[in-house]
Amino acid sequence: MKIFLVGGAVRDRLLNIPIKDRDWVVVGATPDMMIKKGYNQVGNNFPVFIHPTNGEEYALARTEYKTGKGYNGFTTWFAPDITLKEDLKRRDLTINAMACDDNGRLFDPYNGQKDIFNRKLRHVSPAFNEDPLRVLRVARFAATFAHLNFRIAKETKKLMCHMVREGELSNLTTERVWRETSKALLSINPQIYFYVLRECGALKILVPEISRLFGIPSPMQWHPEIDTGQHTLMSLTMSVVLSDSIDVRFATFCHDVVKTLTPINQWPKHQSHSLLGVSLVKSLCDKWSVPNSTRKLAIIVTELHDQIHIIEKQPIEYLVEFFNRIDAWRKPHRVEQIAIIIEANSRGRIGLENSLYTQGDYLRFTFQLAKKVSTKNIIQQGLKGIKIFEELTKRRIEAIKSGLIINEKKHLLS
The missing domain is CATH 3.30.460.10 (Beta Polymerase, domain 2)
Structure with missing residues (x-):
């Protein structure tokens, strides 16, 4: 033995x-x-x-x-x-x-x-094509070791393409797909995983919601890279720089999925696309049995991310309502997560990778101001039911307004 x-x-x-x-x-x-x-x-x-x-x-x-x-x-x-x-x-x-x-x-x-010396990912034997999960595993290893300059061997890539054409991936369970995908999302270069899957034809089978984004244009004024699929993976790349959270990375990956529903005659504009995207993200999460925390953040970001880009121009009343909608009072970590995701979305564009994104800091700062309002003090005054919520909302609005005025004066004096 x-x-x-x-x-x-x-x-x-x-x-x-x-x-x-x-x-x-x-x-x-x-x-x-x-x-x-x-x-x-x-x-x-x-x-x-x-x-x-x-x-x-x-x-x-x-x-x-x-x-x-x-x-x-x-x-x-x-x-x-x-x-x-x-x-x-x-x-x-x-x-x-x-x-x-x-x-x-x-x-x-x-x-x-x-x-290893030649930095090659190469299959061991022809029996490689007997297991369709290996297409995903190779893509994941490509993402895991991309920073070490590993590349897939030509013959292995050819075999992966053959397996996809033969319909082998239809035999994969959704649970196994999510398991490999979640590991890839936690790698140093998760975008490589999806590029590899797209190159061998697997992306349109496994994640058609994302595959269809490639070739869909966005306005050059806002998206110098134009292609929405490229923007999605550039945003994912940027999210890795900003966070190691799978919830953040997955939500970033999903944020623009609804642009696949925009009629061609409306390209490159995508009017009111965020709210429509919620059903697509829910469907993808259902298909993969995505964990609840990951799922919820992806849905929130898909629905609201466009509004955050103009958050500094919104009334303070809207800002407090936004914090209510994301359940920030009970789950304050969501504010930071969303701030990171929207920054990744903004910087995930050609030529804008190093640009400043003030909206994220604005979101963080105003939330800290609103969070100082004490619910306990309001309850001690004898208010009950809806009156507590109304008074809380009023005081939070006032707290943000006062804090912003003080902050502005400090900047003027500095």
Whole structure:
């Protein structure tokens, strides 16, 4: 019985980047042998064991045979005589198909180390096309390692395009699509994930709501890049600079989705597009089973983002109503999230990447002014029900007006 460190941990060690998780493969063992050594068995399709002290996963060496469609359409075979090379062959990319023994000796039957040196994402074997999820995984790895100059090998990209044309992606579950997409959104360059999916034809199948944005123009006066799809991914890129929150990044990704509904004869203008976009975003979130906090922020931003661009010109009454609509009093973090998203939207344009965006600071400042109004003091005065809300609104409006006047005087004197 021999134990090997495999997959991402080996890859990351060679790349000299932090190792997040460690996976192990056990060659020459049976379930009974593992249990006798104190490992706890989990998993139904094939035996995976939890180490009795370090809590890490140890899987018996195995091979897979394609027997059906989709991610789960495999029969797994494990036995003591399955070799390490056979186990590694079933993996997606060569950089993930390496192993190390206890002495640190590298086992690299598919030249993963060479591909790391050449910064290539290359499939291990023709069996790559048996699992449609691998199209998304390669796109995610492209996003994860873009900052290290990794690129997809031509033959792998060609195979991905073939899989899309053959309709393999229709066998993916929406839960798996969201899982890969959410991981990509948390990467350093999530826009690369969507560019790769678009290049191989997968974006129009998986996210037609976004795919259709490419080729739709916006007014050059406001959008020098013109193309709405390009603007969407440029905004997503900027959101990464400003936040590591998946809620912020996903809402930024969705903010302009409704422009696909604008009739061609109205291009490049998109009148009243924000409110109409809510139904599209809800549909996308339903399809992917997007978590509630992520979903809610995306809906709010889609509906209201255009109004925030002109927030400094709006009456103070509207500003307080805006804070009410986003439930800012109970969820104050939403103000910061929205300020970041709208800044990413504004700076996600060609030539405007480094521009100042004062509306975000205005939103933050005025909210802090309004938040100082005490609900407790109003209740102590004996007001009840709707009267409490009305008095709160009145005082918040007054607090913002007074604060803005004082702030303006300070600027004049400085």
